[in-house]
Amino acid sequence: MKQPNFIFLFAVLIISACGTLEQATQSLYNDTHRPQFHFSPKVNWMNDPNGMVYLNGTYHLFFQYYPDSTIWGPMHWGHASSKDLVHWNEQAIALYPDSLGWIFSGSAVYDKDNTSGLGKNGKMPLVALFTHHNSKLEKEGRKDYQYQSIAYSLDEGQTWTKYEGNPVLKNPGIVDFRDPKVRWNEDVRKWIMTLATKDRITFYSSPDLKNWSKASEFGEKVGAHGGVWECPDLFPMSLNGKTMWVLLVSINPGGPNKGSATQYFVGDFDGKTFKPYSTETKWVDWGTDND
Template sequence: MKKIIVSVFLALAYMTSPAIAQEFTEKYRPQFHFTPKANWMNDPNGMVYHNGIYHLFYQYYPNDKIWGPMHWGHTTSKDLVSWTEQPIALYPDTLGYIFSGSAVVDKNNTAGFGKDALVAIFTHHDPVQEKQKTGKHETQSIAYSLDDGKTWTKYKGNPVLQNPGISDFRDPKVRWFEPQKKWMMTLATKDRITFYSSPDLKSWTRESDFGANEGGHGGVWECPDLFPIRHEGKDVWVLIVNINPGGPNKGSAGQYFLGDFDGKTFTPNSKETKWLDFGTDNYAAVTFANTGDRNILMGWMSNWQYANQVPTDPWRSANTIARDLGLKTVGKEIYLTSFPVKELDGLNGSGFSQKNVKVKNQLDLTGRANNKTGLFRLDFNAKNTADFAIVLANESGNELTVGYDKATNQFYIDRSKSGKIDFEKGFGEKHIAPRFATGTTIPLTLIADVASVELFADNGLTVMTDIFFPETPMSKLYIKSASGITVENLKYTVVKPSVR
C-alpha cells in the first residue's frame, strides 16, 4: 500500500479577527500575500536582499486599478512574510515608462556609484516610438541608490543598452558572473533570450542567443532569470522564461530550462519543456538577488487573460508567497522544485492533533478548533493513494476543490464552482497537472489565502497556483475520498495573521 503525506496550510476567512488591521476589511484582501494598498500591480521587479532587508519592487500604476503608465512600486520585509509598503521608487520620464527589470548590490563599485550601491537595471518603454512602430521603443537603463533603496537616482547616460530593432526587448535580469569577473544580463528578446555582459553595468556586449528552437512559443517571451543551483556535486544552471500566452492551462505561465552556462552560451541538458507552475496565476516569477546559496522565487499572482477584470477593489493583484527553489532527479530527468519558505512557519500558533482517522466519503474539519482568524495549517499522512480531494466551501454553495486523480496520475484545482467567475469566460475551469515523482509517497502542501490557493505536490515537483473569488468566506473544510483512506497523525495548527 502506498503512503501519502499531506500538509495543508490554509487561510479560509475574511478578516474576522479584531487583531487584523482595518485596511484588510476589503473583500478578497489577502492576509499573508503582499498587495498594494490601492491601484494596479503586476510583475515583481528588482527583488534584492540588502543589509537584512528584502526589497520587492513591482510594476505599478498609482492612478487606477487597471494597467497604465508603469512605475516601480516598492515594499520591504525582514522575513518574506510581513511587508511594509514604501514610496514609489521609479517614475516614468522622457525616455518612457519604467518596465520590468532587476536590482543588484554592486559590492565592488564596478559602476562607480559607490561601494555596495544598489543598482536597478530596467526597461524604458517609449509609448511614442511604440505608436510610430520604429521597433526600437524599448531600451535598457539603470538607476542607483546609496541609502538602502530609500531614494533612487537615474544614470545620466541612460539608456545603457540601445535596441537593435526588436519590438519586444525587455526585462533585464542581471547577476555577477564570478569566474569571468563580469555582469551578465539575461534579456527577453521577443521569442528568445539574448545574453549580454558588462564590466561596469554601463557598457554591454552581446554574447549569444538561446531559445529560437527550444521551449514553448505560444506567446512572447518575458521576465527571464538565470542562476546556478548545486545538485549532485555540480552546478546546474536554471534559465526561467515567462511566456504570455502559451501556458499549460492557458494564458500566462513560466517555463524553465536546465543546463550549463559558460559566461557566453547557455546549453540545455534536455529538450523537454518544463513548467514552473501548472496553475494559471503565477507569472513573471523571478528570484531575489544577493541571497547567497539560497534561491528565493516570487511571482505575480494573476494572468493576463483576466488581470484587468478581477473583482477586487481598491487594488488589483497580489504576489505569490516566497518559495525556496531546489533540484531533484527523477529517472533521467532533473526537475526544478519550489516549496514555501521556512519563514512562513513563524505564523504558526496553537492547535490539536489526532491519530489514525478513517476518511470514508467525507471528513468534516470545520469547527474543530476555536480559530477566530480562520488561518490554520493541517498536516496528515494517508496510507493509500486512492483518489482524494480537499474541498474549501461556504454557506453560499461555492466550492474550490484541490485533489489527486489516481487513474490519470494528475493533480488538479477546480474553480468552476468557486464563486464569482463571470468576469472572464475562461476563468471558471478545472486545471490539471502531471505527477512527476515515482516514489511510494505523495507529499502535498496547500496554501490558501482569502482568494488564492498554492499547491506544492511531491515536495514541489508539481506546483499549481490559482486565484478565486467566493461570494462569502470559505469557512468550511472537508477531506473527501470515495474509496476511503486512513489518515495518520492529523495535526491542526492555528496560523497567526501576518503583521502588515
C-alpha cells in the same frame, strides 16, 4: 493654568489622530478581498514583482505599479521592504516614468565592489536595471521603443537617481526587448544580463553595469513558442557537488492550459553560452496564468 490645559488637549488630539490613522490602516489591510499572506499596496494597480534584493537585514521588493488608477497604466516601480518576507512595509515610489518612457520590469543588484563607479563616500550602490518603454515611439510604429536603463541608490533604496547615460543598452530593432535579469558571474568577473528578446533569450555581459556586449542567444527553436517570451531568470543550483544552471522563461500566452505559464531549462552556462541538457519543454506550472 491655561497653557498646561492647552498642551494636554493638543496631546490628546495627537494621540487620538494617531489611533484613528492606525485603525484606518489596519482596516485597509484587512479589506475583505485583500491578500493577507502576499504583499499588496495600499491602493491601485500592481503587477510583476521586480528587483528583489537583500541588504543589511532587509529584503526589498519592487513591483510594477500605477498609483493613479485600479487599471493598468503608465508603469512606475513601487517599493516595499520586509525583515522576514511575511510582514511588509510599503515605501515611497522608487522610479517614476520620464522622457525616455515608462518603467517596465527588471531587476536590482547590490554592487558591493562599486564596479559601476556609482558609489560615493564609501557607500556602495544598489543598482536597478529596468526596461524603459517609450509609448510615443510605439505609437509611431517603430520597433525600437524598448531599451534598458539603470538607476542607483546610495541610501539602501530610499531614494533613487537615474543614470544620466541612459539607456545603457539600446534596442537593435526588436519588438519585445525587455525584462533584464542581472547577476554577477564570478567565473568571468562580469555582470550577466538575461534578456527577453521576442522569441528567444539574449545574454549580455558587462564589467560595470553601464557598458554591455552581446554574448549569445538561446531558444529560437527550443521550448514552447505559443506566445512572447518574457520575464526570464538564470541562476545556478548544485546537486551532488555539480553546479547546474536553471533558465526560467515565462510565456504569454501559450501555457499548457492556455494563458501564461513558465517553462524551464537545465544546463551549463560558461558566462557566455547556455547549453541545455535537454530541449524538451518542461513547465514550472500547469495551471492557467501561473496557477
